[in-house]
Amino acid sequence: MIAIKKLAKMREMTALIFLVLLFVGVGLRNPDFMNAQSISTVLKGSVMYILLAIGMTFVLLTGGIDISVGATLGMAAAVAGTMIRDGSSVVAAMVVAIVIGIVIGLINGFGVAIVKVPSIIMTLGVMGITRGVMVVYTGGRWIENLPDSFKLASQVKILGGLNVYFLIVMIFAALVQLYFMKARSGRYFAAIGDNLEGARLVGISAKKVMIAAYVISGICAGIAGVVFASQVGFVTSNTGVDIEMIAIAACVLGGVSLSGGLGSVTGSCIGAVIMTAINSALIYLKVPSFWNKSIQGMLLIVIVVSDVLIHRYLEEQARKRRLSARTSVLGGAE
């Protein structure tokens, strides 16, 4: 168990080292990639994925998966975008986006925790429904002509060139990380994913915690939708398609176990930055953009496979150690 815990810590480090190597490696080929301008573009672009990855971490820790976040993001972006275009305040739009996230999260959580539908099926169904509702809501049209002040808010820099959205999201991530590490209820999520029956026996209300995880994931996706509308400046009917895959990949990259109980927000944030950095690194390496998807897929497969192999190796080692300890005890008794 200690070895696995060490590995979890190592996984954040390996992710970070991978990120640094990515920047240095690509920077050697094209020095432009290493300058402040390009780094800040990557960080700015990763805000949306970081938000999704934070929410996804809650769900993955409980041993579930949420593939409806892309659809939630699209829905929130469409509704908030329409409201802002029609002159309502950003705060009101943000509240509505969060409410959308809460509603979708509650539906997911109800299905998974109370009705006991497997999480992938429940969220797949909800994804289909949400996407349909979004297209019906927008009538298949783009939402354009968002006010400039709203779009420019995504460009504001403070503290010597740091994007304001990125800073806010980083503070949020740090708070969540603190919550996971210090708060008693923060540990419930991983406890459920690690051993559901055990968690129940020590008095954790598993259903409530599970529903909370899906609601948090929904809220994060809702906020990410507003961020998307602000950064991109328009909302198409395809907004959010395949984004859930990137969010899951980011978490896995950062060392969150898909079987639950293991992982940290720090890791998934680093993973989210890596996923963004790869896309922009490919641009700097002058690789045609049609390569992006297959490279992301290959990377995901390589990481997951090595994750499985490392886990298996460590378990084997632990088993051997247990066996040898037992035989030596027996030997002493003779």
Added chain:
Amino acid sequence: MERLKNFKGKWDLSLVVLLITEILIFGWINPRFLRIHVLLNSANDFVTVAMIALFMTFVIITGGIDISMGSVVGLSSVVMGLLWQELGFGIWTAVFCAILVGTLCGAFNGFLVAFVGVQAMVATLGTSFLYAGISLVIIGFSGISAAEGITGFPDSFRAIGHGEFMGLPSSIILFVALAVIAYILLHRTTYGRRVFLTGINRAAAEFSGIKTKLIILSTHMLVGTGAAIAGIYITSYLSSSRADHGATIILSVITAVVLGGTSITGGEGSIIGTFLASIIIGLMTLGLQMAGMPTQFTGIGIGLLLVVAVSIKSSMGEGNLISDLKRKFQKESK
């Protein structure tokens, strides 16, 4: 409890009732729906879903899932078009190679799941990126316009999608033929029984001499082949080979399998159920369109169908919603 068990055994029967109700309701909304010609030709649209779903039943019975099949549909379509147009292969050689590619894609999924031990959901998430990415790379290199795809296939090939035999459209013949093959394979051979046993208890199956790894690998190869045939069919039917042919198919496929009574946790399922559920989904798509709904509503309908079907199924087990409620009522009556 006795009644519930009976009901569970009559899942296929309730599907027939659902199907008839559906036909009557849509026929009542729009009498044109009841014309035999319209009903027969509706198979053109849903047969691609059915081709994948029939073989996906095998994968889900073993306890796995495969969400990369949408990408395989696109990839086989692109490979076929490319071999025929750019490399000058004969049309039937190209078709054969494309089906082979689909089988290989399935084999790679199966290898990752059975031999490396990656969770099926995660492995196929990665490969779905990879396969879709490869089709984009192929298109990017060959300079085909992604929006138009490859067109201008010979008439002999277009007959796959448009031909008729004894007054029946070719889609119906393909659909029934594949369903019969799948039925015999799953319900009438030792192979089928091994698939079931692997899903019910993999360790027990392994101990009784079944090579469960090979069984899981072979089920993934089957669904890969099915997806490639679906890709060929849709290329012929729409007379164009494109990468995004199967982009949104996976929701319908999984809905068809689960609505057909296959347990998502494995060990239980039937081809007849999947067969009926595919027709239900296909007719719902057609019926909603004929009732004047925009096509986006079908996503909502299918999503609802999926969630409701799985909720009903999982509520009937122990420790779920209905048994919880029952216990509560019993407690109160005491």
